[in-house]
Amino acid sequence: MRIFVPRDAVSLALGADLLANAIAAEAARRGVAAKIIRNGSRGMFWLEPLVEIETPEGRTGFGPMTLADVAGLFADPASHPKALGLVEALPFLAKQQRLTFARCGIIDPLSLADYRAHGGLAGLERARGMSAEAICAEITKSGLRGRGGAGFPTGVKWETVRKAEAPQKYIVCNADEGDSGTFADRMILEADPFCLIEGMAIAGRAVGASQGYVYCRSEYPNGIKIFNEALAIAQETGLLDGFALELRVGAGAYVCGEETALLESLEGKRGMVRAKPPIPALRGLFGQPTVINNLISLATIPYIMAQGAEAYASFGMGRSRGTMPVQLAGNIKHGGLFETAFGITLGELVNEIGGGTASGRPVRAVQAGGPLGAYFAPAQFETPYDYEAFAARNGLIGHGGLVVFDDTANMAAMARFAMEFCAHESCGKCTPCRIGSTRGAEILDRVVAGASRPGDLDLVKDLCETMKFGSLCALGGFTPYPVLSAITHFPEDFGGAALPLAAE
Known part of the structure; x- marks a missing residue:
């Protein structure tokens, strides 16, 4: 009996080591010859720890598993309350085009x-x-x-x-x-x-x-x-x-x-x-x-x-060839890694693949490309996931991260966080990044507090242009993306004064 118990960071944080030990002990108690293989994650984090049992038809999944669920694996697996069926048939996996991540979760990483x-x-x-x-x-x-x-x-x-x-x-x-x-x-x-x-x-x-x-x-x-x-x-x-x-x-x-x-x-x-x-x-x-x-x-x-x-x-669209491991995170129901060819829309990724928000509230914004990536509003969800398509919307693909926010998010506070993040992480070598981010955080502090002065948002825009074109690297150069996109698409959080961007 071959049983797969993941040893990735997410599963370990959820008790996968204790789970593996409990499965081994239960197998020994029942006299079952079981080999436990510590694989990596399949990338479906809402199901972790995801335990799999090898069968003639394929690997059957059980998750998210707890210590209380272990005995049922050896009693009647088919009627186990955490039984998921064949893992490869789960919609989140079946819809993917796994090339780079084809072996993840399948093999023993050290074999x-x-x-x-x-x-x-x-x-x-x-x-x-x-x-x-x-x-x-x-x-x-x-x-x-x-x-x-x-x-x-x-x-x-x-x-x-x-x-x-x-x-x-x-x-x-x-x-x-x-x-x-x-x-x-x-x-x-x-x-x-x-x-x-x-x-x-x-x-x-x-x-x-x-x-x-x-x-x-x-x-x-x-x-x-x-x-x-x-x-x-x-x-x-x-x-x-x-x-x-x-x-x-x-x-x-x-x-x-x-x-x-x-x-x-x-x-x-x-x-x-x-x-x-x-x-x-x-x-x-x-x-x-x-x-x-x-x-x-x-x-x-x-x-x-x-x-x-x-x-x-043969995968992808335009100049964006191959696949991208899209990482769905934040306030999202089905968080995890979804490898797919370029060309899928942002809305499909968030609403169909990710299942919308974990809170059940409406999606308000999605930040694409990390903490210095632009915010996309639902009105832009038809945008294809493609380098050029994102650039046309003043956005970034970045490393493939998508962080979802529901309608309780304060976008002025998020814009302020981008400036604070840049100020904290700046290496200090160039003035636009080192000083511009600090001044930007100070101005946005006033906006968040409801004490903004006339011309504050114009000053933020001016600072962003200086940072974008004057910084030595992308840390200062990309900070304007979340700031300006938040101001543009969510003006109500900034006192209603929108700053339209040329590409919009």
């Missing part, structure tokens, strides 16, 4: 044999028979763009590093997942770490890099532990084929999600933004040509190399 049995290493094996130029061309042809937020073509970045002449080149994975409501990086670290290792090894072959680093935030101790265990297995088995790889842990500064601040931190310095040029692709880590990709970008590489660029590019 290389399990990883290989589910298609792992096929991409690396193919890459070993190709030239570096051909690998870069394949990634370019796939249309893969950076999944960290900027959406820059991955193949172009790789080709730039490949052509650069230097004695040493590096691959750096940005796993500093700091956006509120995002957890895709963590899910890969916990559920399919070999996928990231394989992707980085392929990237190393493509550009001629012999050293790689994964930069992860300290707030992910469970993911760090699992990844390091997987890395040790990869090193012991010779999987990396001469490519040196190690994980470094950051101290939790949000600005270190910006690529140049990340490099400074990786070099042992204070995490502060570098002025560009030179770009990291030419002068990055320790002054050498460096590929810096988001974790999801690198974890997608094995699929592209195994199935071919055309297979990946």
